[in-house]
Amino acid sequence: MSTHSLRELRSRLGLVVRGVAATGEEAIITDSGTEIAVIISIADYERLHEHADVADALRLRALRAGEFATMSMSEMLDALGIDAAALAAP
Template sequence: MSTHSLRDLRNQLGSIVREVATSGEEAIITDSGSEVAVIVSMADYERLHEHADVADALRLRGLRAEGFAAVPLSEMMEALGVSADEVIAS
């Protein structure tokens, strides 16, 4: 893992991104000494999303086991007082 200031990032973006892509190690970005962002490889990004999808599915399974049921979109829109025409227009 490497750490770079915003100034470093502006001056060395290409090399920092290539290093992350080839090494698989993330790059922490700082602003005035505080960590504000991270650059990760595409493979790590995809893995994070896969884990999030699994976590969401497990959470939904748990909610259903507790008796919570999915609400059809039409019922939700009706309860919110929103029409399909309003959604399409926006």
């Protein structure tokens, strides 16, 4: 991992990006000594997105298993406090 200031990066961006692409090591970017960004390889970027997609799918599966239940229309109307007869009236 390498660290580069914004000031340094202005003159060395191509070199830093090619280094990240060749080695797979990320480059930390700083502004006034504070870490503000990271340059990563496209392979790492794609892996991060794959992991995020899997995590989202697992979270959605857990939500569906734990919080969602099927119910009949009459049960739903009762839960909402709606009179089914009032809906049927013309």
